[in-house]
Amino acid sequence: MAALGSPLQTLRGLLRELRHVSGCAYRDTAAYRHVLAAFRAHRVTSEKLCRAQQELHFQAATYLCLLRSVRQHQALHREYHGRGERSPEEVAGLVGFRLPQQPGGKG
Amino acid sequence: MNEQDFVAVLWAAAALRAPCVGEKGRGPNLPSLPFQLLCFRPPERKRFYQNVSISQGEGGFEINLDHRKLKTPQAKLFTVPSEALAIAVATEWDSQKDTIKFYTMHLTTLCNTALDNPTQRNKGQLIRAAVKFLETDTLCFRVEEPAALAELQKKEWDPIVAWAEKRYNVAIGSSTSIMGPNIPASTRDIFISHLASYNMWALQGIEYVITQLKSLILSMGLIDRHITVEKAVLLSRLEEEYQIQRWGNVEWAHDYDLCELRARAAAGTLFVHLCSESSTVKHKLLQD
Numbered sequence: 001m002a003a004l005g006s007p008l009q010t011l012r013g014l015l016r017e018l019r020h021v022s023g024c025a026y027r028d029t030a031a032y033r034h035v036l037a038a039f040r041a042h043r044v045t046s047e048k049l050c051r052a053q054q055e056l057h058f059q060a061a062t063y064l065c066l067l068r069s070v071r072q073h074q075a076l077h078r079e080y081h082g083r084g085e086r087s088p089e090e091v092a093g094l095v096g097f098r099l100p101q102q103p104g105g106k107g
Numbered sequence: 108m109n110e111q112d113f114v115a116v117l118w119a120a121a122a123l124r125a126p127c128v129g130e131k132g133r134g135p136n137l138p139s140l141p142f143q144l145l146c147f148r149p150p151e152r153k154r155f156y157q158n159v160s161i162s163q164g165e166g167g168f169e170i171n172l173d174h175r176k177l178k179t180p181q182a183k184l185f186t187v188p189s190e191a192l193a194i195a196v197a198t199e200w201d202s203q204k205d206t207i208k209f210y211t212m213h214l215t216t217l218c219n220t221a222l223d224n225p226t227q228r229n230k231g232q233l234i235r236a237a238v239k240f241l242e243t244d245t246l247c248f249r250v251e252e253p254a255a256l257a258e259l260q261k262k263e264w265d266p267i268v269a270w271a272e273k274r275y276n277v278a279i280g281s282s283t284s285i286m287g288p289n290i291p292a293s294t295r296d297i298f299i300s301h302l303a304s305y306n307m308w309a310l311q312g313i314e315y316v317i318t319q320l321k322s323l324i325l326s327m328g329l330i331d332r333h334i335t336v337e338k339a340v341l342l343s344r345l346e347e348e349y350q351i352q353r354w355g356n357v358e359w360a361h362d363y364d365l366c367e368l369r370a371r372a373a374a375g376t377l378f379v380h381l382c383s384e385s386s387t388v389k390h391k392l393l394q395d
Binding site: 002003004018021022029030031034038054055058059061062063065066069070072073074076077079080081 | 160161190191194195197198201202208211213214332333334335336337338358359362363366367369370373374376377380381384
């Protein structure tokens, strides 16, 4: 079985990610309700080794990984890759030149 | 009109056009060269909806953006068989802020692929494509030098290969030659018959994970819940991680790729599990 850590940590992480997604109204979202209901439903069981519980925990950990990595990927994209190309004026300005002004337009 | 004529037309259009530097409302500035025009990115779609909700229809669960029903790129109605998957897709659409970034919506993309089947492959073709990856499985290609990397590969990859061999009762092995390991036909047949037990949607997800991780063995480890997504991605990128340890980490490249691979692998795995499960809750009566 995969080394997953405690279900409580996974649940906390998931709720934190959902809060990042939805902001203040995260408690009204369907995802929040579904996650909490799923965790509650699989908590109490008379079996000692509950396969459904482990399956749910793995799914929750996978979803947490998805939300977290999408958020980190977007943050990295915004920081490093989001600015697009420089205009020719900016490029010229990098080395201290200015573009020529041609009043008649280009030939 | 062939490609050269097309480029010639674009060059003429660009030459006649005034430079578009300073044009407003264009997004990133576009120098007027045909090469850049060929790479022109259309302006991003703004978020045009306030609320995202799900509803149950005849074929399954549907996503509603305000009052409009979501459709696939081929204009089919977007229905998913599982409620949890629908909620996850709705959360993806809800998480878009000002503009819609389709490249972050991995579950939506997977559902669209499953619904539209744009490559028009049937189940047999998908399974064959998936099992074909075994011949070029990352875990089976070992280096001889540097010795530290060879040692790391042996230490990290051998247990997973051994697990797969034991779990599926097959012989895989590994190889240091450029041709790779010799996979016997019985191994291939066993994997083909195992994958045949999954439905079409789950198979799309499995094939996606295999293509992203470049390894059938790691994907089966994920599907069988033997390893976590983070571990699978680490094993898939083992050589890169080794080089990062040696030469240093470049955030805008290494971390960027790592996060993207984790997101795709997690989305694929979640998609497979949500499409191939069916859960029922039975309430036991307390007897005192």
